[in-house]
Amino acid sequence: MSDLAAFSRSPAEGDARPLASVLRRVASVTLPVFTVVAVIVLIWYLAAAGMNRAWTLDQAGRRGLELTVGEVIADTLNQDRPVLPTPHQVFTELWNTTLGEPVMRERRGELQGNPRNLVFHAYHTLAPTLMGFLIGTFLGVLLAVGIVHNRAMSMSVMPWAIASQTIPILAIAPIIVVVVSNLPALNAAVDNGMISEEMILSIPKALISSYLSFFPVVVGMVAGLRSPNATDLDLMRTYAASRYQTFWKLRLPASIPFLFTSLKVSIAAALVGTIVAELPTGARFGLGARLLTGSYYGQTIQIWSALFMSAICAATLVVMLGVIEKLVLKRMGQP
Amino acid sequence: MARRSRWRVSILPALRRGPWYEYVRHRWLRSNRWLVPPVIRAAIVGLAFLADWRLGVFFLVWFAPWAVNAALSDRRTIGAGVVVPMIFGVTLLGLWELVVQLYEISPIILPAPSAIWARITGATDILWADFRQTVLKGALAGYVIGCGAAFLTALAVDRSGFLQRGLVPVGNFMAALPIVGTAPILVMWFGFGWPSKAAVVVAMVFFPMLVNCIQGLKVTDQTQRDLMHTYAARYDQILLKLRLPAAMPFVFNGLKVCTTLALIGAIVAEFFGSPTVGMGFRIKIEMGRLSMDMVWAEIAVAALGGSGFYGLVAFIERRMTFWHPSQRQG
Numbered sequence: 001m002s003d004l005a006a007f008s009r010s011p012a013e014g015d016a017r018p019l020a021s022v023l024r025r026v027a028s029v030t031l032p033v034f035t036v037v038a039v040i041v042l043i044w045y046l047a048a049a050g051m052n053r054a055w056t057l058d059q060a061g062r063r064g065l066e067l068t069v070g071e072v073i074a075d076t077l078n079q080d081r082p083v084l085p086t087p088h089q090v091f092t093e094l095w096n097t098t099l100g101e102p103v104m105r106e107r108r109g110e111l112q113g114n115p116r117n118l119v120f121h122a123y124h125t126l127a128p129t130l131m132g133f134l135i136g137t138f139l140g141v142l143l144a145v146g147i148v149h150n151r152a153m154s155m156s157v158m159p160w161a162i163a164s165q166t167i168p169i170l171a172i173a174p175i176i177v178v179v180v181s182n183l184p185a186l187n188a189a190v191d192n193g194m195i196s197e198e199m200i201l202s203i204p205k206a207l208i209s210s211y212l213s214f215f216p217v218v219v220g221m222v223a224g225l226r227s228p229n230a231t232d233l234d235l236m237r238t239y240a241a242s243r244y245q246t247f248w249k250l251r252l253p254a255s256i257p258f259l260f261t262s263l264k265v266s267i268a269a270a271l272v273g274t275i276v277a278e279l280p281t282g283a284r285f286g287l288g289a290r291l292l293t294g295s296y297y298g299q300t301i302q303i304w305s306a307l308f309m310s311a312i313c314a315a316t317l318v319v320m321l322g323v324i325e326k327l328v329l330k331r332m333g334q335p
Numbered sequence: 336m337a338r339r340s341r342w343r344v345s346i347l348p349a350l351r352r353g354p355w356y357e358y359v360r361h362r363w364l365r366s367n368r369w370l371v372p373p374v375i376r377a378a379i380v381g382l383a384f385l386a387d388w389r390l391g392v393f394f395l396v397w398f399a400p401w402a403v404n405a406a407l408s409d410r411r412t413i414g415a416g417v418v419v420p421m422i423f424g425v426t427l428l429g430l431w432e433l434v435v436q437l438y439e440i441s442p443i444i445l446p447a448p449s450a451i452w453a454r455i456t457g458a459t460d461i462l463w464a465d466f467r468q469t470v471l472k473g474a475l476a477g478y479v480i481g482c483g484a485a486f487l488t489a490l491a492v493d494r495s496g497f498l499q500r501g502l503v504p505v506g507n508f509m510a511a512l513p514i515v516g517t518a519p520i521l522v523m524w525f526g527f528g529w530p531s532k533a534a535v536v537v538a539m540v541f542f543p544m545l546v547n548c549i550q551g552l553k554v555t556d557q558t559q560r561d562l563m564h565t566y567a568a569r570y571d572q573i574l575l576k577l578r579l580p581a582a583m584p585f586v587f588n589g590l591k592v593c594t595t596l597a598l599i600g601a602i603v604a605e606f607f608g609s610p611t612v613g614m615g616f617r618i619k620i621e622m623g624r625l626s627m628d629m630v631w632a633e634i635a636v637a638a639l640g641g642s643g644f645y646g647l648v649a650f651i652e653r654r655m656t657f658w659h660p661s662q663r664q665g
Binding site: 035152154158160163166169170172310311314315 | 420
């Protein structure tokens with residue numbers, strides 16, 4: 001029993017003061033990050049005060065008021081349409097437009113999504129993002145399998161896959177919208193009621209985000225599927241394993257860590273793709289649409305809150321993938 | 336054995352009577368295995384012809400160059416690395432042209448490559464003006480400023496391990512964010528001209544570049560640094576003669592990633608307001624007028640510019656980091 005206890009004891013508990021050493025380790029990771037974030041927030045407040053000062057002084061001058069330095073600073077931090085909103089304004093707006101608004105509202109006797117709620121917009125961006133991510137991942141894995149198994153494919157497709165990423169996606173976004181909305185098959189499906197109008201609007205977004213997200217998967221999976229070394233492959237040969245068996249039992253398991261690393265990159269890229277796709281296509285709902293309307297009407301706080309919402313979405317998606325990665329690798333018996 | 340289908344159970348034993356079956360099967364497969372894929376391809380082409388002759392032509396045009404590519408890449412011909420992708424690209428363009436012509440697709444939906452080429456040669460002056468505005472002014476200025484600032488920041492925090500440990504996670508986080516979203520804000524701040532586009536590009540390239548530079552400056556190992564200490568080298572000497580050269584592969588990796596980001600940033604920013612010249616502006620306007628050949632012409636120019644930019648950085652990398660294992664040939 002005592003042997004078992006000694007075996008399961010972690011190195012930290014071996015210290016004289018276990019709690020202190022754990023705390024020190026946590027602090028050495030978090031403290032620098034917090035310091036950097038604090039410095040950024042400080043610079044932000046200073047910049048807000050500096051950039052909004054002109055407007056405050058202009059307004060005061062028109063009314064013939066003399067303001068003290070304190071009053072000027074207080075005003076610069078709480079304007080309605082500041083040049084640069086302060087962090088607390090952005091967070092108040094975020095709070096009000098997520099928890100302060102109902103997600104659904106009654107309209108013409110129907111319960112519909114409430115466009116005043118940022119969660120509603122986030123949903124309209126996240127749904128195509130996930131769809132595009134799935135399409136992109138599927139295509140990317142397929143392409144990588146082909147590239148690894150077929151020399152002709154590896155030589156002809158890989159250079160073009162790289163070249164495809166130098167095309168600015170924003171440029172192809174309107175084209176995809178035009179092509180998709182003119183596809184006879186899709187229009188027939190809408191008429192038959194097989195897919196809703198909303199789906200038609202999200203398909204171009206999903207395609208664009210899949211265009212951005214397939215590339216990291218291809219690169220990562222090609223590296224992953226080629227990662228088994230010569231000894232492993234030779235072992236499979238001595239078992240007289242077919243290519244099919246080598247793929248399922250050696251190459252695919254070896255590529256999983258590579259797959260997750262590239263999935264984290266590709267889901268962030270997919271989100272960028274969806275947001276960018278919403279800009280030129282005149283989308284009414286979605287975080288990109290929110291950015292666009294904010295920029296049309298000079299609602300800077302709205303722009304910044306949409307920006308933070310998209311940041312939160314990106315972070316959540318990446319963290320979720322990280323958790324899935326940990327679970328999968330643990331089940332596969334890897335540390 | 337028990338799971339075999341009825342077909343195999345009932346037919347195959349009948350065929351297998353006598354040794355001739357095994358003999359023919361083995362003989363044929365051993366000598367003619369390479370025939371299997373062409374037979375499958377021929378079957379696909381034949382079926383397609385039966386269904387719709389245009390589909391048959393499509394598959395014929397697809398498989399013919401593919402067979403050439405397969406032969407070229409299997410025999411490891413010299414120069415195949417250039418020829419094979421070229422054949423593939425030309426085939427794709429040919430198929431595109433073929434589909435548009437055969438199925439009579441409206442030029443509003445998808446113009447043919449020949450129409451796009453006609454537009455490129457016809458509107459060279461407009462395309463050049465747009466290219467100069469977006470790429471040479473907006474993207475390039477932002478790229479140089481952003482990457483330069485990131486490099487200098489990495490050098491500035493180099494001596495503080497504390498700041499590095501803080502900046503790397505924050506930088507990684509920022510690099511994953513949709514920074515393109517700051518475009519409307521920056522256009523508001525810096526106006527419609529090219530400086531606002533450069534500012535968007537700076538915001539987009541800064542963090543990926545910073546993270547790469549900080550990681551690059553850390554790659555030297557203890558023995559190498561110890562060696563420099565035994566030479567009594569100063570901080571700046573170690574930096575110049577050991578750590579900066581060692582960091583170059585990482586720096587160039589960042590520079591390559593940033594080329595694409597720079598172009599995207601500059602074009603996206605033009606959607607939020609621009610003078611009446613620029614690639615993003617032109618795409619927006621010509622989309623409204625439904626002249627898709629002009630939109631495609633702009634895309635072709637953007638793709639060429641982007642590939643050229645990437646290729647240039649990759650070329651410089653090859654010349655400067657020729658010593659690194661990743662650059663070895665063969």
